[in-house]
Amino acid sequence: MEIIILTYIFLIGLIMGSFYNVVGLRLPKKISFTSSRSQCPNCSTPLNARDLIPLFSYLLSKGKCRHCQTTISISYPLVELLTGGLFLFSYWMYGWTPAFLGACLLSSLAVMVTVSDLNYMLIPNKLLIFFAIIFIIYRSITPLDPWYASVIGALAAYALVACIIIVSKGGMGAGDMKLLAVLGILLGTKHIFLTFFFATLLGTVISLLLIMLKVIGRKDPFPFGPSIMIAALLVYFFGEEIIRYYLQSFY
Template sequence: MAGTLPFYIFAFVFGAVVGSFLNVCIYRLPNGQSVVLPPSHCPNCDYKIRFYDNIPMLSYLLLRGKCRSCRTPISLQYPLVELINGLLTLFLFIKFGPTLTFLFLFIFSSALVTITFIDLEHQIIPDIISLPGIIIGFVASFFLPWLGWKNSLIGMLLGGGSLLVVAYGYQFLTKKEGMGGGDIKLLAMMGAFLGWRSVPFIIFVASLVGSIVGVTLMLVQKKDSKLAIPFGPFLAFAALLYVFYGREIIWWYMSLAGPSPGG
């Protein structure tokens, strides 16, 4: 453990630093802005953020959650994204070690963090993340023996196709648009990265958790069934759950059924 501790620390710090960049993407992509230029600045007073004010989580605490220049409050989202991405990177490294699987799933999880926070605030999933993600996931399949390109291709088609059928079915029955195209592309990306076996798991878990959260919010806020809740964060949660515990959960569920007759 002592020998691996520095690597664990590095993984967490690296993930948190990338999380700082993800905050830039979360803020700028929905507004059609470049994620490179201009450099990070306060949106209120345009103060150019110095490197010592951009240390993940630590700078937020030292500045007491306010801009150094104009003292405008900084959203808690910034250290939260950095913390979440740091922890995800750490857990991926613990589970997979310094492997190509870790590298590609790190890219995958970082994309999901970005998508989750954009979808929560704007209820959109930018194509600039999901479409390249589909390609990267498929390319990764040629380097990951446990995935394979056929598994990835079927996962991509099954993921996107299944939600497309649901979306058209809902629209046909209700004459209203229910599920957005962003969710369809997102699930296609998930299928490309994780293979076709992940798709039923992700749909089931996301639908179950989404239903529980949706009903709870309607009861608490006393709103009707027209309450709009983005589905992307639930898909992201289900996909990450599959990455870390998918096989264990599936085996546990199968064991509940008991042995087959005559088995």
């Protein structure tokens, strides 16, 4: 039975992932993601049902448009696989519990923020407002201990990044500030600070690597959203273990 549940969760992840791809790519450009149909970016042939099966369409067509043979970006199946993988991992961690739902919501936000930030260097406000509401509802049903950790977490994250933006004159963006505030609702005070710590660490390491590999220039803007989301997932899944390990090692 377990294998059926796991397959089902993975398939749901693939389908949601292909939807998150569309949201991440269209929301910043203000294109509706429900009315207009997807089309090949090169020959504009509308995609039919056969082209829209997550992952499998890509594998069947060997990554090429069926009409003009243009190579389709590997990012589409990768984003679908990533979502499926994150949903599976969430289930493996928590089983059928409210924490599983929270992990899937956080994974969903992570995928959309990453697609949008890597493609356009921005995190859409509509996405953040939507997830702020979702997280408030989620934390009303399964509150943190104490419940107001959600409120303080959101406000503290917002204030902290606001100070950094003023001091560093643009080291982080307004989108990053709003994203961390939204994550503070879900993660609470202690875990949002841990997220911030890992995000800056990760962002610094990745940007230095990209500069060394000459992918980006020293002065180029760097999308910070994916680092924040990786840190948030890490803290959601392992925050308590990390804090316990830290306290044991240093005190």
